[in-house]
Amino acid sequence: xxxxxxxxxxxxxxxxxxxxxxxxxxxxxxxxxxxxxxxxxxxxxxxxxxxxxxxxxxxxxxxxxxxxxxxxxxxxxxxxxxxxxxxxxxxxxxxxxxxxxxxxxxxxxxxxxxxxxxxxxxxxxxxxxxxxxxxxxxxxxxxxxxxxxxx
Numbered sequence: 499x500x501x502x503x504x505x506x507x508x509x510x511x512x513x514x515x516x517x518x519x520x521x522x523x524x525x526x527x528x529x530x531x532x533x534x535x536x537x538x539x540x541x542x543x544x545x546x547x548x549x550x551x552x553x554x555x556x557x558x559x560x561x562x563x564x565x566x567x568x569x570x571x572x573x574x575x576x577x578x579x580x581x582x583x584x585x586x587x588x589x590x591x592x593x594x595x596x597x598x599x600x601x602x603x604x605x606x607x608x609x610x611x612x613x614x615x616x617x618x619x620x621x622x623x624x625x626x627x628x629x630x631x632x633x634x635x636x637x638x639x640x641x642x643x644x645x646x647x648x649x
């Protein structure tokens with residue numbers, strides 16, 4: 499199934515869906531940021547799709563399209579033979595949207611060139627994403643876990 503969420507981290511979104519589905523076990527391969535509008539593939543173990551369909555939630559906060567409310571939606575159900583687990587992620591795809599960008603009002607050609615150069619730089623060098631506990635852990639200690647895994 500697809501899980502679309504906004505203004506919620508993956509753990510909170512799946513716990514909410516799980517409660518709706520009578521403690522459904524929901525599998526996912528990676529964590530998604532709270533501050534993004536994200537879609538990810540999930541598996542639903544021994545729960546019928548109609549038990550969790552039409553999920554939506556109010557509350558939360560933040561700068562979202564939903565005026566600070568959190569959103570969880572599910573759909574695109576399909577039967578699979580294996581449950582997803584953390585670490586089984588085969589890749590990510592990102593669409594980056596820039597909002598509220600203030601540019602030089604006098605020269606659109608310069609603005610276009612600046613944006614083009616920034617996009618080329620990001621494509622070549624990437625960028626650091628500092629959001630969420632999945633980057634630094636709850637106790638800012640994931641670097642220690644990384645070292646332990648490599649040893």
